[in-house]
Amino acid sequence: MMSDQELYILSYYRACELSGSILFGKLAFHTTIGEYRIPLTEHCLEEAEHAWRWTKVIKDLGRIPVKVTETYQTEYGKLFGMPENTLEIFCLTQVFEKRTLNQFTKHLNLPDTNPLVKEALQKMIDDETGHIGWIREELDKYARENGQGKLDAIMQKLEKMDEEVYDKLSNTEPFKTYFKDLL
Ligand SMILES: [Fe+2]
Ligand SMILES: [Fe+2]
Secondary structure, three states: OOOHHHHHHHHHHHHHHHHHHHHHHHHHHHOOOHHHHHHHHHHHHHHHHHHHHHHHHHHHOOOOOOOOOOOHHHHHHHHHOOOOOHHHHHHHHHHHHHHHHHHHHHHHOOOOOOHHHHHHHHHHHHHHHHHHHHHHHHHHHHHHHHOHHHHHHHHHHHHHHHHHHHHHHHOOOOHHHHOHHHO
């Protein structure tokens, strides 16, 4: 049986994946750019699969996911507001996926993690690498057309914001205690 601490952390991951899936589903639904329709739908599917994967891990370890209302993306929203265009969404996603990759790698390095959790982390690390890939290509295209400087400026601003959000999360329980040996 997993601890309440671990249950909350995995439920938090689940909520963030679900929130990502809902966002990409909406984008796939509304986009007027034909060439985005396929990758956005696939991205929506994979985030939904991730949400299900965490749900299943929690279930298989004998618990029920807890309700998490404030996700990582909620914190972005507070600092950044609503993204106004595709570029901002792609940049935010890029920063978020990098953070996710970082966090899952960190989690994988914790001693005594259940093999089911480890397996899920590894699978998601592989998928998130793909997500970063397709968005990277779109951002590179943007930079070629509009100048690298403009893109770098947005990314720098968002990375700073992400540091702030991550700092806050790392200092909040149960994250603070659970990951203390790695900080
Ligand atoms: Fe994901
Ligand atoms: Fe992702």
